[in-house]
Amino acid sequence: AAKPKILILGAGYGGMMAASRLQKKLGTDRAHITLVSKHSYHYLTTWLHEVGAGTLHHDNARMEIRKVLNPGKTNIVQDTVTGIHTEDKTVTLKSGDDLSYDYLIIGLGATAETFGAEGVYEHTYHAWTLDGAREMKDHIEFQFAQYPQQKEHKDKDLTFVVAGGGFTGIEFIGELSERLPELCEHYDVPREKVKMYVIEAAPSALPGFDPELVEYGMNLLEQRGVEFKVNKPISEVKEGLVILKDGEEIPASTIVWATGVRGNPLIEEAGFEANRGRVKVDSDLRAPGHDDVFIIGDCSLIINEETERPYPPTAQMAIQQGTAAADNVTHLVMGGTPGPFKPEILGTLASLGGKEAMGTVSLFGHRKLYGRSALFMKHMSDNRYFTKLNGMALALTKGRNPL
Ligand code: FAD
Ligand code: NAD
Numbered sequence: 001a002a003k004p005k006i007l008i009l010g011a012g013y014g015g016m017m018a019a020s021r022l023q024k025k026l027g028t029d030r031a032h033i034t035l036v037s038k039h040s041y042h043y044l045t046t047w048l049h050e051v052g053a054g055t056l057h058h059d060n061a062r063m064e065i066r067k068v069l070n071p072g073k074t075n076i077v078q079d080t081v082t083g084i085h086t087e088d089k090t091v092t093l094k095s096g097d098d099l100s101y102d103y104l105i106i107g108l109g110a111t112a113e114t115f116g117a118e119g120v121y122e123h124t125y126h127a128w129t130l131d132g133a134r135e136m137k138d139h140i141e142f143q144f145a146q147y148p149q150q151k152e153h154k155d156k157d158l159t160f161v162v163a164g165g166g167f168t169g170i171e172f173i174g175e176l177s178e179r180l181p182e183l184c185e186h187y188d189v190p191r192e193k194v195k196m197y198v199i200e201a202a203p204s205a206l207p208g209f210d211p212e213l214v215e216y217g218m219n220l221l222e223q224r225g226v227e228f229k230v231n232k233p234i235s236e237v238k239e240g241l242v243i244l245k246d247g248e249e250i251p252a253s254t255i256v257w258a259t260g261v262r263g264n265p266l267i268e269e270a271g272f273e274a275n276r277g278r279v280k281v282d283s284d285l286r287a288p289g290h291d292d293v294f295i296i297g298d299c300s301l302i303i304n305e306e307t308e309r310p311y312p313p314t315a316q317m318a319i320q321q322g323t324a325a326a327d328n329v330t331h332l333v334m335g336g337t338p339g340p341f342k343p344e345i346l347g348t349l350a351s352l353g354g355k356e357a358m359g360t361v362s363l364f365g366h367r368k369l370y371g372r373s374a375l376f377m378k379h380m381s382d383n384r385y386f387t388k389l390n391g392m393a394l395a396l397t398k399g400r401n402p403l
Helices: 013-030 045-053 130-149 167-187 211-223 265-269 315-333 371-398
Strands: 005-009 032-037 041-043 062-064 074-078 081-085 090-093 098-100 103-106 110-112 159-163 195-199 226-229 234-238 241-244 249-251 254-257 261-263 293-295 347-353 356-362 366-370
Touching (some): 005 013, 013 032, 013 074, 013 103, 013 371, 045 130, 045 347, 103 315, 130 167, 159 167, 159 249, 167 195, 167 211, 167 347, 211 226, 211 347, 211 356, 293 315, 347 371, 356 371
Parallel strands (some): 005 032, 103 293, 159 195, 159 254, 195 226
Antiparallel strands (some): 041 062, 081 090, 234 241, 241 249, 347 356, 356 366
8 A cells, every 4th residue: 555645734843753753654655744844944942032142153043953853754845835734735835846744743833912903013023033132132133233333322222022921931031131241241232321111911920820930020120120010911013113002102112022922823824723823633633533643742722621721832831742743643654543642731931031030840740940950950851852863973063061
């Protein structure tokens, strides 16, 4: 019989884990495995706040897919997916090519959520991609570089607004505030001219997270000069201007958007029933009504039965789903039955710039971590991903020294 065609869309956390696992489990004897990626590299979305603030070079946050996967086992197609057509089991690509599949795994990641605020796409840095983060960094440095040369200083040029005090916003401002003294010195900019705001709709940053940790993080950032504006939903953005729902206006040449995410627009365009672009998948990670389509990572939605709320979309989840989807496809190829996916949430860790971090871990019980010990655990979890993806060698070359 013809070997089944397994098509994986997106080389993010979910897609890469799925491909790596399928290579190992099925090899070339039992299936044709194809991975479609926009770029020749896999980038680490979870490190992009560092790239965006300029505390990590973008090359450190990416790796060539061919060096991680085995091109002899996985056919790597560098192209952009433009459409998913479940009725005839094909995927269309920007190059004009079509790919057909027997089993599809969709891991196309997320895009910015605006909640109806106008002007976000036009006037903010909202793309949490490698290219988007690098552009953000270059823009920030340009704001500093031009300042000493200006005949007339405009306050907004050195005003940095982060929209949304969720984990992305907090981690980003953590990096920027940590780097600020170096930026000021490098570009001859007086420190007192720089303003940094985090604008949050909820009554505090990181709503719903452990209050002691939130306080720790907010205090630390305030000491570095970050000003929090809470209970302040943003309603609109214009060129160089943030407009709050209560009418307040904040002129700022740098607006970084981080008010949450929605699934890749291709999901809704393909006709899947979705909630903010995320498909509520069956327990085996298949799209309801589609026996041959698995959806993982930020494009998928799973309800946490304990809280009756969706699990937040995280890399931790995408990695586990990538593995589980690969195992379920393997079952189908081998004539078995897919099994249920059970997430194992090991904790939440957020970096705050420099050696600072905070978070919770469920390891020998539930505990809170602050500072260096939190950063140690965060680096260890990154290294664990590299080991899972491609063994110790990748962890040693790409991983971070936890000490
Ligand atoms: P991604 O890893 O984002 O990958 C999607 C891939 O699809 C990308 O490679 C993209 O290029 C590709 N793609 C998109 N569209 C197309 C197309 N049309 N054609 C071809 N390819 C396409 N989560 C944690 O668990 N821990 C953290 O510490 C953490 N930190 C974060 C920090 C930041 C700054 C951000 C923004 C997020 C963070 N997250 C964290 C969340 C985490 O990054 C995401 O949940 C995770 O990346 C989702 O994995 P994914 O595989 O669904 O998508
Ligand atoms: P988020 O949904 O976690 O946070 C968005 C924040 O923006 C919320 O606090 C929300 O109240 C606020 N907000 C929404 N609309 C607003 C408005 N109009 N004006 C002002 N504030 C507004 O989104 P995120 O931070 O982008 O994170 C996306 C996902 O990635 C989440 O699941 C998150 O857990 C995950 N993530 C995890 C980490 C980590 O574990 N270290 C880091 C970054 C992101």
